Amino acid sequence: MKVLVIGSGGREHALAWSVAQSREVSEVLVTPGNPGTSSEQKVRNITLNISDHAAIEEVVKTESIDLTIIGPEQPIVEGLGDFLTEQGHKCLAPTTFAAQLEGSKSFAKEFMKRHKIPTANAFVTRNIDEACAHIRRSDFPIVIKAEGLAAGKGVVVATSLNQALNAVRNMLSGRAFGDAASTIVIEDYLDGEEASFIVLTDGEHTLPFATSQDHKPVYDGDKGPNTGGMGAYSPAPVIDDSVYSKIMERIVSPTIQGMQEENNPCQGFLYVGLMICNGDPYVVEYNCRFGDPEAQPVLMRLQSDFAMRCLAATDAGGLKGQQLKFKKNCTVAIVLASPGYPGKYKTNLPIKGLNANVPGTKVFHAGTKEDQGRIVTNGGRVLTVVSSGPTVELAQRNAYARAKKIQWSGVHMRTDIGHRAIAREREKTT
Ligand code: AMP
Ligand code: GLY
Numbered sequence: 001m002k003v004l005v006i007g008s009g010g011r012e013h014a015l016a017w018s019v020a021q022s023r024e025v026s027e028v029l030v031t032p033g034n035p036g037t038s039s040e041q042k043v044r045n046i047t048l049n050i051s052d053h054a055a056i057e058e059v060v061k062t063e064s065i066d067l068t069i070i071g072p073e074q075p076i077v078e079g080l081g082d083f084l085t086e087q088g089h090k091c092l093a094p095t096t097f098a099a100q101l102e103g104s105k106s107f108a109k110e111f112m113k114r115h116k117i118p119t120a121n122a123f124v125t126r127n128i129d130e131a132c133a134h135i136r137r138s139d140f141p142i143v144i145k146a147e148g149l150a151a152g153k154g155v156v157v158a159t160s161l162n163q164a165l166n167a168v169r170n171m172l173s174g175r176a177f178g179d180a181a182s183t184i185v186i187e188d189y190l191d192g193e194e195a196s197f198i199v200l201t202d203g204e205h206t207l208p209f210a211t212s213q214d215h216k217p218v219y220d221g222d223k224g225p226n227t228g229g230m231g232a233y234s235p236a237p238v239i240d241d242s243v244y245s246k247i248m249e250r251i252v253s254p255t256i257q258g259m260q261e262e263n264n265p266c267q268g269f270l271y272v273g274l275m276i277c278n279g280d281p282y283v284v285e286y287n288c289r290f291g292d293p294e295a296q297p298v299l300m301r302l303q304s305d306f307a308m309r310c311l312a313a314t315d316a317g318g319l320k321g322q323q324l325k326f327k328k329n330c331t332v333a334i335v336l337a338s339p340g341y342p343g344k345y346k347t348n349l350p351i352k353g354l355n356a357n358v359p360g361t362k363v364f365h366a367g368t369k370e371d372q373g374r375i376v377t378n379g380g381r382v383l384t385v386v387s388s389g390p391t392v393e394l395a396q397r398n399a400y401a402r403a404k405k406i407q408w409s410g411v412h413m414r415t416d417i418g419h420r421a422i423a424r425e426r427e428k429t430t
Contacts, residue, residue, distance in 0.1 A: 001022075001024050002025070002028075002065050003065065004029045004067070005031075006075055008034050009071065009072065010335070010384040012033070012034075012037065013037050013040075013366070014296045014299045015069055016033070016037045018306040018307075019069070020040055020041060020042045020043050022305045023305075024305065025042065026042070027042055027044060028042055029043075029059070031047065031056070032046075032047055032048065034367075034378075036364055051078060066090060067092065068084055068092070069310055070091065071290065073288065075093075076289065077099050078096075082096055092311075092313055093267070094266050098264045098266040098267070101286040101288055102288045102289070105146075105147050106183060106185060112283060114258065117283060120143070120189070122187045122188075124184070124186075125183070126172070128173075131172065131186060132165055138188075140159055140160060140161070142157075142158050142186060142188070143158070143187040144168055146171055147181065147185060148177070148180030190275040192278070193238045194273065195238050195276060196232070196271060196272075197239070197247055197274055198212070198271045201319070202267055202313045202315060202317060202318045203260060203265025203266060204256065204260060205317065208252070208324070210234045210298050211235045212233065212235070212294040212297060213232060213233060214293065214294055215230045215416075221416065228342075228381060229381075230335045230337065230414045231332070231333055231414055232297050232417070233332040233392055233395070233396070234298045234301055243281060246279075246280065250281065255272070266288070271289060271291050273285040293333045297386055300386050302325075302327075304325045309322060309324060327388070329395070330392045331395055332386070332387055332392060334384065334413050334417050335383070335384050338377055339411070347379070348377065349377040351375045351376060351383075356402070358398060360388055360389065361398055361402040362385075362387075363383055363402070367381055367382045368383065377408055382411075385399050386399060392422050392425060395418070396417060
């Protein structure tokens with residue numbers, strides 16, 4: 001089987017690497033990919049414009065691709081999955097309609113209301129005066145979200161009236177996120193611990209991946225602006241057996257069934273961003289794709305044949321009776337970012353130390369490129385270093401041992417990825 005992976009981030013490197021592990025897979029093509037994907041066995045990069053759907057279909061035909069997997073949300077929302085499926089090709093991605101669960105926060109909120117799926121109360125508006133009046137009536141903190149896609153950065157958790165009013169004005173004026181914020185969602189603050197719950201679904205059956213937790217703020221102690229994710233680990237101990245059952249019963253099953261009942265079955269990856277408040281899960285957001293960086297630590301633990309499960313998920317009912325198995329170990333993923341990220345950052349900085357191996361670790365590339373035989377930075381999130389270990393603490397230690405060998409001018413990483421799980425582990429042993 002030949003597989004095409006669309007995208008160039010750390011998630012796509014992990015997807016391509018994981019798919020290539022299958023004995024059934026002869027080759028994986030990645031477009032545009034990165035220097036990390038092209039260095040994997042059985043993986044080849046191919047340069048294409050991912051907005052050019054006809055060019056992608058041409059490659060699917062000439063390379064005899066059996067399955068296309070779309071990594072990022074943008075090409076899904078732009079209809080690449082719909083196009084390939086309509087042309088008779090197997091493509092693992094939700095339809096653009098189903099992808100509104102991610103692409104439109106008001107669509108997601110309305111859907112959750114219809115299906116009684118627990119989430120924060122929300123007020124949706126396009127009007128500055130209405131938004132400001134609502135905020136003046138509200139308690140703090142309060143959460144202000146751009147309606148559309150904003151690369152994980154379109155959310156402000158405001159702790160004061162001024163901060164909230166500024167966020168509303170910045171978003172609705174179009175200054176902050178352009179059209180993505182021409183409508184905003186103002187949401188009650190959920191006080192709890194976050195976790196990521198990702199499933200593979202054929203629209204009817206779901207196979208849950210191992211649980212994980214992301215660290216979105218840029219600095220240690222969860223300080224500073226939100227990013228796409230500065231690190232993640234798996235499993236997330238906040239999801240114990242009881243919380244796991246509640247997530248499946250109250251959130252995952254009604255979401256998959258609700259989309260099916262509304263004739264919009266949701267196929268592919270469904271990522272539920274959760275807040276666990278006193279043992280009860282609430283939806284913070286839906287994503288119709290794998291998480292980045294969650295894919296890196298989660299797929300490192302996967303034992304089952306990922307490629308074959310992905311292929312099966314493209315057929316209605318294809319996942320019936322199947323399972324995903326995970327190793328018992330823990331994994332921790334550290335994101336190495338450019339100085340300045342998530343704001344403006346420099347690129348083309350030479351990266352040193354990429355080959356300094358530490359056993360049990362793996363480096364996934366994201367914002368890198370090759371320049372005259374050297375690997376240089378080419379994005380905000382540059383690399384993800386993942387390590388496995390018997391505990392989160394040991395996995396973390398090993399991941400940092402590898403991460404610290406990698407250098408470029410101004411490299412930034414958080415130094416506390418996994419801190420909540422490690423605190424729990426220490427509590428247990430004392
Ligand atoms: P989102 O893009 O909707 O996932 O939001 C980004 C981040 O903002 C989340 O990962 C949370 O840390 C935070 N956040 C979003 N909504 C809420 C909420 N209702 N209460 C508390 N924090 C939130
Ligand atoms: N790590 C968060 C996301 O992929 O949206």
